[in-house]
Amino acid sequence: MKKNILKSDGVQAVIASLICVVLGVFVGYVILLIINPDGAFEAIVAVLKNFMTYSRPDSQLRYFGNTLVKTIPLILCSLSILFAYKAGLFNIGAAGQYCVGICASLYAALAWGWSWLPCLLLAVIVGGIYGSLVGLLKAYFNVNEVISGIMLNWIGLYLTNMILSAVKEEASPYTINIRTANPDALIPSLGLEQLFNNNQYITIAIPLAIIIAFIVYIILDKTRMGYEIKATGFNKDAAKYAGMAEKKNIIMTLVIAGSLAGMGAAFLYLTGFEQYIVTSSQVPSMGFNGIAAAFLGGLNPIGAIFSSFFIQHISSGGAYVDKSIYASQISDLIAAVIIYLCGFVFFMKVVMNNMIAKREANKAKTGKEGGEN
Amino acid sequence: MEDAYAVEMLHITKKFPGIIANDDVTLRLKKGEIHALLGENGAGKSTLMSVLFGLYQPEEGIIKKDGVEVKIKDPNDANALGIGMVHQHFKLVECFSVLDNIILGAEPLKKGFLDKATAKDKILDLSKRYGLEVEPDAIVEDITVGMQQRAEILKMLYRDNEILIFDEPTAVLTPQEIKELMMIMRNLKAEGKSILFISHKLNEIMEVADRCTVLRRGKYVGTVETKDTSMEELSAMMVGRDVNFHVEKKPAHIGDAVLKVSNLTVASKRHKNDAVKNVSFEVHAGEIVCIAGIDGNGQSELVYGLTGLEPIKSGKIEFLNEDVTKRSIRHKTEKGMAHIPEDRHKYGLVLDYTLADNFILQTYYQNTYSTKFGGFMKRDAIIKNAEKIIEKYDVRSSQGPNTIVRSMSGGNQQKAIIGREIDREPELLIAVQPTRGLDIGAIEYIHSQLVKQRDEGKAVLLISLELEEVLDVSDRILVMYEGEIVGELDPHTVSEEELGLYMAGAKRNEVKA
Numbered sequence: 001m002k003k004n005i006l007k008s009d010g011v012q013a014v015i016a017s018l019i020c021v022v023l024g025v026f027v028g029y030v031i032l033l034i035i036n037p038d039g040a041f042e043a044i045v046a047v048l049k050n051f052m053t054y055s056r057p058d059s060q061l062r063y064f065g066n067t068l069v070k071t072i073p074l075i076l077c078s079l080s081i082l083f084a085y086k087a088g089l090f091n092i093g094a095a096g097q098y099c100v101g102i103c104a105s106l107y108a109a110l111a112w113g114w115s116w117l118p119c120l121l122l123a124v125i126v127g128g129i130y131g132s133l134v135g136l137l138k139a140y141f142n143v144n145e146v147i148s149g150i151m152l153n154w155i156g157l158y159l160t161n162m163i164l165s166a167v168k169e170e171a172s173p174y175t176i177n178i179r180t181a182n183p184d185a186l187i188p189s190l191g192l193e194q195l196f197n198n199n200q201y202i203t204i205a206i207p208l209a210i211i212i213a214f215i216v217y218i219i220l221d222k223t224r225m226g227y228e229i230k231a232t233g234f235n236k237d238a239a240k241y242a243g244m245a246e247k248k249n250i251i252m253t254l255v256i257a258g259s260l261a262g263m264g265a266a267f268l269y270l271t272g273f274e275q276y277i278v279t280s281s282q283v284p285s286m287g288f289n290g291i292a293a294a295f296l297g298g299l300n301p302i303g304a305i306f307s308s309f310f311i312q313h314i315s316s317g318g319a320y321v322d323k324s325i326y327a328s329q330i331s332d333l334i335a336a337v338i339i340y341l342c343g344f345v346f347f348m349k350v351v352m353n354n355m356i357a358k359r360e361a362n363k364a365k366t367g368k369e370g371g372e373n
Numbered sequence: 374m375e376d377a378y379a380v381e382m383l384h385i386t387k388k389f390p391g392i393i394a395n396d397d398v399t400l401r402l403k404k405g406e407i408h409a410l411l412g413e414n415g416a417g418k419s420t421l422m423s424v425l426f427g428l429y430q431p432e433e434g435i436i437k438k439d440g441v442e443v444k445i446k447d448p449n450d451a452n453a454l455g456i457g458m459v460h461q462h463f464k465l466v467e468c469f470s471v472l473d474n475i476i477l478g479a480e481p482l483k484k485g486f487l488d489k490a491t492a493k494d495k496i497l498d499l500s501k502r503y504g505l506e507v508e509p510d511a512i513v514e515d516i517t518v519g520m521q522q523r524a525e526i527l528k529m530l531y532r533d534n535e536i537l538i539f540d541e542p543t544a545v546l547t548p549q550e551i552k553e554l555m556m557i558m559r560n561l562k563a564e565g566k567s568i569l570f571i572s573h574k575l576n577e578i579m580e581v582a583d584r585c586t587v588l589r590r591g592k593y594v595g596t597v598e599t600k601d602t603s604m605e606e607l608s609a610m611m612v613g614r615d616v617n618f619h620v621e622k623k624p625a626h627i628g629d630a631v632l633k634v635s636n637l638t639v640a641s642k643r644h645k646n647d648a649v650k651n652v653s654f655e656v657h658a659g660e661i662v663c664i665a666g667i668d669g670n671g672q673s674e675l676v677y678g679l680t681g682l683e684p685i686k687s688g689k690i691e692f693l694n695e696d697v698t699k700r701s702i703r704h705k706t707e708k709g710m711a712h713i714p715e716d717r718h719k720y721g722l723v724l725d726y727t728l729a730d731n732f733i734l735q736t737y738y739q740n741t742y743s744t745k746f747g748g749f750m751k752r753d754a755i756i757k758n759a760e761k762i763i764e765k766y767d768v769r770s771s772q773g774p775n776t777i778v779r780s781m782s783g784g785n786q787q788k789a790i791i792g793r794e795i796d797r798e799p800e801l802l803i804a805v806q807p808t809r810g811l812d813i814g815a816i817e818y819i820h821s822q823l824v825k826q827r828d829e830g831k832a833v834l835l836i837s838l839e840l841e842e843v844l845d846v847s848d849r850i851l852v853m854y855e856g857e858i859v860g861e862l863d864p865h866t867v868s869e870e871e872l873g874l875y876m877a878g879a880k881r882n883e884v885k886a
Contacts, residue, residue: 224748241720243703
């Protein structure tokens with residue numbers, strides 16, 4: 001019997017993700033139509049075009065670079081989510097781990113004048129420690145990781161606000177600009193910026209993030225650690241039966257997940273692309289978008305690279321919607337709708353499998369009738 | 374009319390992708406008879422009953438009730454036609470009373486309020502008429518399994534069902550309770566009910582059924598009058614060949630003690646009492662010790678305590694002359710303890726892993742399967758190991774080592790676990806209900822593997838609920854009742870009845886150990 005190509009897991013994941021993207025764009029378009037039918041089509045096209053709105057190729061390149069710069073932390077956050085997810089843990093605390101990563105990298109850069117590499121490593125370590133709190137609570141007190149993760153998100157946010165207030169600009173709530181205060185703390189570009197029309201925010205963070213995605217892939221798929229983590233995630237009772245150290249695995253998984261999120265924060269803030277606002281009253285959305293990116297990428301580290309880019313592309317594209325027709329919140333709304341529907345990847349897979357099963361059942365039926373004739 | 378049929382299922386065919394679950398099956402239930410449905414696991418019994426209940430729609434075939442063709446689209450249709458079923462796993466709300474459970478879904482109302490008094494009268498009336506002794510006000514979790522089953526039967530009678538289906542009703546009962554159930558079934562028959570009795574226990578079918586329909590691999594084999602047939606003939610019809618009922622084995626050569634358990638106490642997760650109370654025993658090399666008992670008398674907790682899956686409260690476990698009471702699961706595994714768990718899906722397998730990955734569940738970290746530096750998995754060695762176990766223990770699957778275990782049949786999943794555990798050449802094999810839910814062919818095979826272990830001088834601790842298995846396979850029987858070992862018996866001399874009395878707590882002796 002010929003093997004149905006649609007039954008292959010990888011093919012299914014890609015198709016399901018694409019369906020979600022199309023569906024998300026469609027629903028976003030419908031919402032725009034309801035709000036104001038006049039500019040709906042132009043608006044949705046603007047969201048999808050993002051940097052391609054600019055007609056000059058060098059501007060396009062420049063803004064493509066900006067989208068990439070913001071894609072990097074998203075890739076790391078989605079790696080954080082999917083890594084924990086493989087061990088059966090839902091790391092909603094990635095947002096908080098990302099937040100303390102910002103705190104560590106910026107404070108080290110601005111208050112202590114460290115150069116970029118130690119700043120980056122500190123963010124990784126602090127993110128890991130912050131993740132370990134969730135792990136310890138889960139392993140020793142059986143506190144649900146979602147509950148403790150959400151609580152720690154807020155604790156992390158206000159800690160960050162408090163600590164970074166020491167390094168903010170006098171007249172504004174923004175942290176001091178790294179580029180002027182401590183250029184050593186900027187991640188080097190090694191000439192990469194020339195590929196993007198001298199976009200000064202382009203750094204080696206981009207290739208590093210991609211390399212890390214591949215390392216995560218190798219750890220999960222090829223190593224002893226990945227074997228153990230996935231066994232625990234699929235069936236923690238069987239992992240216990242097999243003599244795996246369940247508590248150690250939970251803690252270690254969340255330490256790694258936290259480090260990835262913390263690294264993501266450093267990869268963005270050590271480019272000088274953004275300054276942190278110390279009066280923020282909401283946890284950075286990067287950690288939450290990471291959830292959508294992880295699922296849209298089929299929980300595959302390589303898939304996460306592409307899904308993160310798409311989600312960031314949509315988010316950035318929202319800025320180009322005509323604000324004279326739509327309220328300024330529209331860009332976030334449309335991006336949110338699309339991201340929301342991206343979470344339906346698994347649902348789509350189930351629907352697809354049901355359809356395939358039904359078709360095969362019908363085929364078997366008609367096949368038999370045909371045979372009898 | 375003498376030969377009127379209550380229900381006829383004619384030429385039923387039901388297909389699932391890749392498998393024909395029922396292939397032209399005909400089952401005709403006469404009014405007022407007890408009709409047995411016999412077949413191995415996977416023979417299509419459940420599918421056929423699901424078709425009768427409207428859970429599946431057959432591709433071909435028709436169902437007639439009292440000679441009239443009916444369409445059963447869902448279980449409500451089946452109920453309306455007076456068809457009721459006692460499931461193998463009871464569908465009772467544990468914290469409700471017997472009365473509440475019986476009226477659930479068919480609550481009698483008086484001016485919009487529950488009318489329990491009338492319901493109670495009706496239940497007591499039914500209970501007297503059919504000899505179904507129950508206490509309507511008792512809470513389900515406090516009563517015996519036998520009484521829970523009687524509550525299930527009353528549930529059907531309360532709804533005035535005429536056609537009663539019993540799905541493997543004796544699996545959870547003691548020998549004494551089985552006798553009572555047989556009486557109840559005869560009473561029901563005498564009152565004109567028609568009974569479908571699903572079972573793979575031949576002696577019960579011979580005892581109580583009038584006729585028997587046999588299925589094999591989804592196909593209809595035949596229907597016979599039980600008075601004109603024999604157990605041998607029925608089993609040949611069911612399996613398709615002659616079956617060896619008894620396990621062949623040589624006398625045991627008993628060696629040193631491999632496992633010494635002293636004063637072991639394990640807390641229960643379900644209630645406040647201890648599940649295992651101050652239990653002491655030994656298992657020696659070269660013998661199969663069987664712990665017999667009715668489900669839920671502390672056997673599972675005993676094994677959890679021994680293997681380390683649950684913490685123990687007090688006591689001492691010595692394994693190969695080392696005190697392993699506080700040692701990790703991995704330490705015990707490395708030292709040579711193997712465990713075929715009771716719940717193969719919960720503990721025994723990672724269902725979403727491939728067969729090859731499941732075979733290295735306890736050994737993945739060793740140098741054979743992953744590199745010392747960096748911990749990279751050695752795929753070639755893993756696949757080779759899988760091929761070896763598959764070949765040696767005849768584990769059948771669609772894609773060999775790369776088969777996802779979830780897609781395999783229960784029997785082959787169990788063979789995979791047994792192969793993995795035995796292939797590690799353990800000194801002690803703890804096998805908990807290793808043959809549960811398997812067909813006769815697989816049971817024969819597993820029994821022979823257990824005996825082989827023993828003949829090679831290894832110790833085997835078998836936990837079983839099946840009397841026949843206990844008597845056939847073991848060299849020594851320990852009976853557990855309410856968390857205690859209440860008797861040590863010799864399988865060669867003890868009778869099934871006597872063993873049953875011990876299991877029911879009616880009899881006990883002092884254990885020598």
